[in-house]
Amino acid sequence: xxxxxxxxxxxxxxxxxxxxxxxxxxxxxxxxxxxxxxxxxxxxxxxxxxxxxxxxxxxxxxxxxxxxxxxxxxxxxxxxxxxxxxxxxxxxxxxxxxxxxxxxxxxxxxxxxxxxxxxxxxxxxxxxxxxxxxxxxxxxxxxxxxxxxxxxxxxxxxxxxxxxxxxxxxxxxxxxxxxxxxxxxxxxxxxxxxxxxxxxxxxxxxxxxxxxxxxxxxxxxxxxxxxxxxxxxxxxxxxxxxxxxxxxxxxxxxxxxxxxxxxxxxxxxxxxxxxxxxxxxxxxxxxxxxxxxxxxxxxxxxxxxxxxxxxxxxxxxxxxxxxxxxxxxxxxxxxxxxxxxxxxxxxxxxxxxxxxxxxx
Ligand SMILES: NC(=O)c1ccc[n+]([C@@H]2O[C@H](COP(=O)([O-])OP(=O)(O)OC[C@H]3O[C@@H](n4cnc5c(N)ncnc54)[C@H](OP(=O)(O)O)[C@@H]3O)[C@@H](O)[C@H]2O)c1
Numbered sequence: 197x198x199x200x201x202x203x204x205x206x207x208x209x210x211x212x213x214x215x216x217x218x219x220x221x222x223x224x225x226x227x228x229x230x231x232x233x234x235x236x237x238x239x240x241x242x243x244x245x246x247x248x249x250x251x252x253x254x255x256x257x258x259x260x261x262x263x264x265x266x267x268x269x270x271x272x273x274x275x276x277x278x279x280x281x282x283x284x285x286x287x288x289x290x291x292x293x294x295x296x297x298x299x300x301x302x303x304x305x306x307x308x309x310x311x312x313x314x315x316x317x318x319x320x321x322x323x324x325x326x327x328x329x330x331x332x333x334x335x336x337x338x339x340x341x342x343x344x345x346x347x348x349x350x351x352x353x354x355x356x357x358x359x360x361x362x363x364x365x366x367x368x369x370x371x372x373x374x375x376x377x378x379x380x381x382x383x384x385x386x387x388x389x390x391x392x393x394x395x396x397x398x399x400x401x402x403x404x405x406x407x408x409x410x411x412x413x414x415x416x417x418x419x420x421x422x423x424x425x426x427x428x429x430x431x432x433x434x435x436x437x438x439x440x441x442x443x444x445x446x447x448x449x450x451x452x453x454x455x456x457x458x459x460x461x462x463x464x465x466x467x468x469x470x471x472x473x474x475x476x477x478x479x480x481x482x483x484x485x486x487x488x489x490x491x492x493x494x495x496x497x498x499x500x501x502x503x504x505x506x507x508x509x510x511x512x513x514x515x516x517x518x519x520x521x522x523x524x525x526x527x528x529x530x531x532x533x534x535x536x537x538x539x540x541x542x543x544x545x546x547x548x549x550x551x552x553x554x555x556x
Contacts, residue, residue, distance in 0.1 A: 197219045198275070198276070198297060199219060199296075200217070200220050200295055201215065201217050201531050201556055202217075203266075203538070205245055205265070207245075207254060207264045208262055210246065210542065213538060214263070215531045215535070220299060223276060226303075228279050228299070229274070229277075230275065231275045232271070232298060233271060233272065233555055234270055234554065235270030235271075235553070236269055236270070236347070236552065236554075238346070238350065238380060239469075239541065240349065240350060240380075241266050241267070243467070244266055248264050256291065256293070256317060257298065265295065266293075266294045267291050267294070268293070269290070269291060269348070269349040270292045271345060273286070274288070279305075282302050282310065287338075289341070290328060296556040300314070301313050309327060309328050311326055323488075323489045324489075337509070343513070343516040346552075346553060347384075347512065347519075348509065348513075348516070350381040353381050354380075354385040355508040356508060357385050357491075358511075359507075360462075361460075367434075369397060369434045370396075370435070371399075371400055371435050371436075372389060372397050372400065372438060373421075373429060373450065374399065374439075375402050375438070375440055375446055375450075376402070376403065376443075376467045378401075378403045382401070382440040383519075386417055387414070390416040391416075398418040399418050400419045402420075405422050407548055410547070411548075414522060429450070432457070435457055436459060436461075437454075437458060437460065437461045439462065439463050439465070440464050441465065441467050441471070442463070442469065442472050444471060444473035448476075451480050451483075452478070456479060458481055459480070461478075461481045461482070463485050492508075523549060524551060528553065529555050530555075
């Protein structure tokens, strides 16, 4: 019997955690056990917990009582298999629990991916149920395991927003304002816009004073504006706002400043997870929620299945290479250290230059 160690989070108060050790049950026909040896930890995981009930992130790996298991992007090796098509030792990349092991039920098995077809995941977005079989992928991707855990899930979203803006001719905007630009999703988008010679829109990053130098060092913003200095943005130009912060004060301030020149307002994230709240009626475009899987589905229909994912992965690899010197990978070993780093992340104590990789 294999012991599994996990960190559970109190769904009613995500600052409370507990370590849980359990035994992996006997496998049913078709199931596999994977040992998760690494996963990335960023504000995105905090958002999964904050919206666990409203969007459904607690449903991927159900816990018990009022507790939840936060999903993470990680790599794992198959250690037990009752599934003829998935051999022992196979390497996987995907959406795992914050735990040392997981039981999966592979279905729709292809050379390079399968889908976890366990009953309780059936209604959840496909993108999270897909596990990549990495040995079938190009060698350069196989060598980028840490980047894939820590950066790709965010940069792939950056790509989908970049694509969404291009798809809509930037809604007529001449500048793009990115809220919480020091986040990986934020600066990934800034990089993609900045590096595309076809994009003429100026890129304006909004961040906190402490993260200004980090953003400056990335060299992908035409202008960096600190929180509460939104009036420095040229209100005379049509503007698209892409928000990773979820900070209601910032949204209200930017809409009020830009007025009808706010031609698109796209809510992507909530890195300022304690600063949410209602924004009410605002001048300019009505803020709308951006859900990355939605843009993938649109492009799957237009470009063919899987094409958007490949483009997003290629764009992610490109940005990952560009920022390799700006992000220091830092290993978090063991569940106690994970609990401490979770608390620090909630408390905004993790500088954007620190890339947390967890090994339980
Ligand atoms: N809708 C989607 O499909 C989708 C997909 C991917 C990511 N996202 C969202 O994008 C956001 C960014 O995720 P990420 O993983 O890229 O973030 P990250 O790299 O971990 O972001 C770090 C930055 O976020 C801000 N921050 C982090 N914790 C904070 C706290 N406790 N209080 C205040 N500010 C804090 C700080 O930036 P500043 O000082 O610059 O504000 C910090 O430098 C998340 O909310 C995530 O859920 C959404």
